[in-house]
Amino acid sequence: xxxxxxxxxxxxxxxxSDGLLSPSYRMRHQIVLFGDSITEQSFREGGWGxxxxxxxxxxxxxxxxxxxxxxxxxxxxxxxxxFPMGSEKPPVSVTIFFGANDAALLGRTGExxxxxxxxxxxxxxxxxxxxxxxxxxVLVVLITPPxxxxxxxxxxxxxxxxxxxxxxxxxxxESAAVYAKKCVELAKELGLPSINLWSKMQExxxxxxxxxxxxxxxxxxxxxxxxxxxxxVFSEAGLSAPKMPYDFPHHSEIDGQNPEKAFQNLCAxx
Numbered sequence: 001x002x003x004x005x006x007x008x009x010x011x012x013x014x015x016x017s018d019g020l021l022s023p024s025y026r027m028r029h030q031i032v033l034f035g036d037s038i039t040e041q042s043f044r045e046g047g048w049g050x051x052x053x054x055x056x057x058x059x060x061x062x063x064x065x066x067x068x069x070x071x072x073x074x075x076x077x078x079x080x081x082x083f084p085m086g087s088e089k090p091p092v093s094v095t096i097f098f099g100a101n102d103a104a105l106l107g108r109t110g111e112x113x114x115x116x117x118x119x120x121x122x123x124x125x126x127x128x129x130x131x132x133x134x135x136x137x138v139l140v141v142l143i144t145p146p147x148x149x150x151x152x153x154x155x156x157x158x159x160x161x162x163x164x165x166x167x168x169x170x171x172x173x174e175s176a177a178v179y180a181k182k183c184v185e186l187a188k189e190l191g192l193p194s195i196n197l198w199s200k201m202q203e204x205x206x207x208x209x210x211x212x213x214x215x216x217x218x219x220x221x222x223x224x225x226x227x228x229x230x231x232x233v234f235s236e237a238g239l240s241a242p243k244m245p246y247d248f249p250h251h252s253e254i255d256g257q258n259p260e261k262a263f264q265n266l267c268a269x270x
Contacts, residue, residue, distance in 0.1 A: 035097030040066030046220030072123030090135035099145030110170035144180035152215025
C-alpha cells in the first residue's frame with residue numbers, strides 16, 4: 001500500500017492501564033461518505049453505507065453526504081459547508097465517490113452533468129486537498145465510478161419514457177473506464193488508497209444484472225461489493241472495526257452488583 005497507516009493513538013486514543021475506557025471514548029469517530037446518488041442511496045435496504053454503519057456499530061458514526069446527480073464540479077461548492085476549517089471533530093475517514101455523472105456524454109441527455117476528464121481529476125484533487133487541509137491525519141479513500149451496462153441504461157429509459165426514450169445511452173462503459181483510470185491515477189499521485197470499482201465489478205461474469213439495477217446504480221449485491229472493498233481498505237489502513245473499542249463498556253464488562261465500576265473513568269456519573 002502507498003498510504004500511511006493510521007496510528008492507534010490517533011484512532012483509538014488511549015486505554016487506561018486498568019483496561020477501562022477513558023473519557024475521550026464518549027466521542028465516537030466519524031466516517032463521512034461523500035459522493036453522488038450511489039452514495040446518497042447507500043443507506044437504503046441492502047446499501048453499502050448501511051452495511052458500513054452496522055460494521056462499525058458502537059465504534060464510529062457513518063455519515064452520508066451523498067447528492068444525487070452531482071458531479072465533481074458542483075461538489076466543490078459543498079466543501080466548506082461539509083468540511084469546515086477548524087472543526088472540533090473532523091472525520092477519521094472520508095470516502096470520495098464521484099465520476100458516474102462527470103462521465104455523462106456530450107450531445108446526449110445527460111450532457112448537463114458532463115465534466116471533462118482532466119477537470120474531473122483536478123476537481124478530485126481540490127476535494128482531497130480541502131479535506132486534508134481541514135485534518136491532515138484523515139484517511140481519504142477515492143472510489144472510481146462503477147462500470148456501465150449500456151443496454152441496462154436503455155432499458156431503464158424505455159421503462160420511464162416508452163417510445164420517447166433516448167435511442168443512445170447517455171453513459172457508456174468505455175467513458176466510465178477513462179474516468180476510473182484518472183481516479184486511480186490521482187490516488188497514486190497523492191499516495192491515497194483507491195477502490196477501482198470499475199475493474200472489480202467486471203471480474204464477475206454477468207456483472208451487468210448482478211451488480212447494477214438500472215445499468216448504473218447498485219443492486220444489493222453491487223452494494224455488497226462496495227462495502228467489502230471499503231472495509232478491506234479501512235482495515236489495511238488501521239481502521240479495523242474488530243480492533244476498535246466500544247464507545248462505552250460492553251455489557252459483559254458490567255458487574256450487575258457493582259455497575260459503577262465499569263463506568264468509573266467516564267466524565268459524568270449516573
